[in-house]
Every structure is written in structure tokens, then in C-alpha cells.
Amino acid sequence: MKTIIQKLYKKKNLQISEMYKIISYIGKKKISNIEISSIITAIKIKGLTKEEILGTIKACLKMINKFHVLKKELYADIVGTGGDYNQGINISTSSALVASLLGFKIIKHCNESVTSISGSSNILEMFNINSKMSKKLSQKILEKFNICFLHAQKYNPVYKNVKKVRSQLKTRTFFNLTGPLLNPSQPKLSVIGVYSKKKMILLSNTIRSLNYKNVLVINSDHTDEATLHDITYVTQIRKKKAQSYILTPEDFGIKWKKKNILKKQSLNKNFLTLKKIFKGKGTTEQNEIIAINTALLLFIFGKKNLKKNTQNSLDIIKSGKIYKLIKKISKIGSLCKKQS
Incomplete structure (x- = not known):
């Protein structure tokens, strides 16, 4: 292990097997927090490689507690890398909820905030949805509502x-x-937002080595989501073959908007904003940015008409059905918690 860490200090790239060993040590608590910190910092300074990502994934999947879908149905995730320091509302979580109401199965991977104010798990907790609920309960909610949330x-x-x-x-x-x-x-299906174009290319190349059926990797104006004020860069990976293109708001049937300079919002402020949107009382811009990202999520299921996807998503958002869904999920979670 010392030899591998020394290699990083010399700004040398690691092989898949070397990265696998490091991550395995972290997962088994065979390495101190100081060493973890130094490894993270060394990789950040040196720059991450495809092989190091693959080594990390291979090691994590060896140890991960897998979540099995009870019925063999097609399902997807929509998730961002975070790290864009955008303190806006939780777009991917909102889009996941909209897609589920349109009849698509979504298994949302969640985590708490690290580089942002409100991570997906943080905002769900504000709505009384526990992303750390049992596997059995998550499966039950997925079957009933087409969506569940899994805490990393x-x-x-x-x-x-x-x-x-x-x-x-x-x-x-x-x-x-x-x-x-x-x-x-x-x-097998996913929409993955990345905070930078450079990292978007790295992640797309990595995904080509993995077992996905259809993935969209997106970036727009240094954020990990599609935006209303700028071009959205897209790389689609289907069965290990990549195709890159750009999308504009007009491709979604939406008018261009001026860039909204976001001020840092607290977790509570984000919660109150989302609550208003979910009740069908959001602004046009708020509704539309969720809708265009949902449109991309529907696209990977084979719904190729982005304008129609966007309009269908807007209809759901404006209806107030998202808030009703959240209340139902929250109620089931609370009932099961009392019984256990």
C-alpha cells in the first residue's frame, strides 16, 4: 500500500489493480482518515484517469450491498456528480419524481451534501422521506409508486x-x-450530469467500458444539468458506442432564458422553493428546467420526442401531483417505521 501511495505522490497514474487495492482498503477500514485524505488530494493534484475510475468501481461493486428489483422491468437513474457549486434546487430528484408519475421506473441514487448545501438525501429528509429505509421497504415503494431512493x-x-x-x-x-x-x-439506463466538459469526456469514455444499455452524459454552463440559458452538451452511450451532440432550449420546445445568477440558498430555502413547485405553484423557469431534464430521462427509455416529453412533464409539474406523491411515500415510510 505504501508503494502505491508513494506512486501517487510522484504524480504517476495507477493501474486498475492498484486503485482496486486502495478502495478495498478504504471499504474494509484498513486505512486511516489521514491516508484517505492524502490519497484524495494526490489524485486531485495529479488528475484522475479512466483506469482509476474503473478500479474504484470494481472495488466498490465487490463490497456493495446490491439492490435487486423484484420484477424484471426496465428502470433508470438520474443523477449528477455534484461539485458544480450550484446552490439551486435539486433538479435530478425533482425530475425522478416527475418521470415516476409518467409511469417510468426510477431508482434514484442519493447522498448527503458534501460540496453543496442540499444533497438529494438532505432534501428528501425535509419531505420526511428517509433514503436510508430498509431494502424491503424501498422495493415495496418502487412497486407501488415507480420510484425509490437508495442512500449511497x-x-x-x-x-x-x-x-x-x-x-x-x-x-x-x-x-x-x-x-x-x-x-x-x-x-442499464441513466442520465448523468457532470460539472465540467473535461470530466464529461472522461466519464463518457469510462462508461463505454461498463455494462450500460443507454446513457446520456450531460453538461451545461459548468453545471451537472441541462439549462434554459445555454447549450447543453450531450454524449449518448448506447451499447458501448458513443455519439456527441448539443441541445438548446428550443429542442425542448422552450424559449431561451437569461442566465439567472443564483445566490446561495440554505437547505430550508431550497425545501420551501421545491415544496411550492411540487404543489404546482412554481415559476415558469422553475417548472421548465425540471421539465427539460425529465425529458432527457424519458428519452433514454425510448421516448425520443423531447418537445412532447417536456410538455408531458410540465403537465405533471403544474398539476401538483408531485407533492401528493411525496406525501404518500412519506406516509408509507412512517407507518412501517411505527410497526417495526
Whole structure:
């Protein structure tokens, strides 16, 4: 292990087997937080490689507590790398809820905030939805509502063991990039937002080596989501073949908007904003940014008409059905908690 760490200090790239060993040590708690911190920092300075991502994924999947879907149906995830320091509302979580109401199975991979104010698990908790609920209950909710939420640290010992170090470092790390590829259900379909175009290329190349059926990797204006004010860069990977293109708001049937300079919002402020949107009382811009990202999620299921996808998503958002769904999921979770 010391030899591998010394290699990193010399800014040398690691082989898949070397990265696998490091991550295995982290998952088995055979390495100190100081060593974890130094490894994270060394990789950040050196730059991450495809082989190091693959080594991380291979080691994590060996230890991860897998989530099995009871019925053999097609399901997807929509997730961002985070790390774009955008303190806006939780787009991917919102889009996942909309898609589920449109009849698509979504298994949302969640985590707590590290580089942002409100991670997906944080905001769900504000709505009384526990992403750390039991596997059995998550399966039940998926069957009933087409959606469930899986907490990274509950299923993945590596992410649990690096939580403290990542929180203290308060910066982007390679765990931001590997997280979206480690959903415990291992979906064949996914929309993955990446905080930079450079990292988008790295992640797309990595995904070509993995067992996905249809993935969209997206970036727009240094954020990990499609936007209303700028071009969205897309790389689609289907059966290991990649195709890159750009999308504009007009491709979704939406008018271009001026860039909204976001101020840092507290978790509570984000919660109150989302609550209003979910009740069907959001602004046009708020509704539309969720709708275009949902449109991309529907696209990977084979619904290729982005304008129609966007309009169908807007109809759901404006109806207030999202809030009713959240209340139902929250109620089931609470009832089962009392009975257990």
C-alpha cells in the first residue's frame, strides 16, 4: 500500500489493480482518515484517469450491498456528480419524481451534501422521506409508486468510510465522479450530469467500458444539468458506442432564458422553493428546467420526442401531483417505521 501511495505522490497514474487495492482498503477500514485524505488530494493534484475510475468501481461493486428489483422491468437513474457549486434546487430528484408519475421506473441514487448545501438525501429528509429505509421497504415503494431512493452510504461501505474526510475537505474529489456509476441496483439506463466538459469526456469514455444499455452524459454552463440559458452538451452511450451532440432550449420546445445568477440558498430555502413547485405553484423557469431534464430521462427509455416529453412533464409539474406523491411515500415510510 505504501508503494502505491508513494506512486501517487510522484504524480504517476495507477493501474486498475492498484486503485482496486486502495478502495478495498478504504471499504474494509484498513486505512486511516489521514491516508484517505492524502490519497484524495494526490489524485486531485495529479488528475484522475479512466483506469482509476474503473478500479474504484470494481472495488466498490465487490463490497456493495446490491439492490435487486423484484420484477424484471426496465428502470433508470438520474443523477449528477455534484461539485458544480450550484446552490439551486435539486433538479435530478425533482425530475425522478416527475418521470415516476409518467409511469417510468426510477431508482434514484442519493447522498448527503458534501460540496453543496442540499444533497438529494438532505432534501428528501425535509419531505420526511428517509433514503436510508430498509431494502424491503424501498422495493415495496418502487412497486407501488415507480420510484425509490437508495442512500449511497447505506449500501456502499466505501462511501460511508470516506464521508468524514470528504466533509472536512469540502472540495470536489474523484468520489463525485464515481458516485453516479455506483447505484446499488446497477441500472442499464441513466442520465448523468457532470460539472465540467473535461470530466464529461472522461466519464463518457469510462462508461463505454461498463455494462450500460443507454446513457446520456450531460453538461451545461459548468453545471451537472441541462439549462434554459445555454447549450447543453450531450454524449449518448448506447451499447458501448458513443455519439456527441448539443441541445438548446428550443429542442425542448422552450424559449431561451437569461442566465439567472443564483445566490446561495440554505437547505430550508431550497425545501420551501421545491415544496411550492411540487404543489404546482412554481415559476415558469422553475417548472421548465425540471421539465427539460425529465425529458432527457424519458428519452433514454425510448421516448425520443423531447418537445412532447417536456410538455408531458410540465403537465405533471403544474398539476401538483408531485407533492401528493411525496406525501404518500412519506406516509408509507412512517407507518412501517411505527410497526417495526
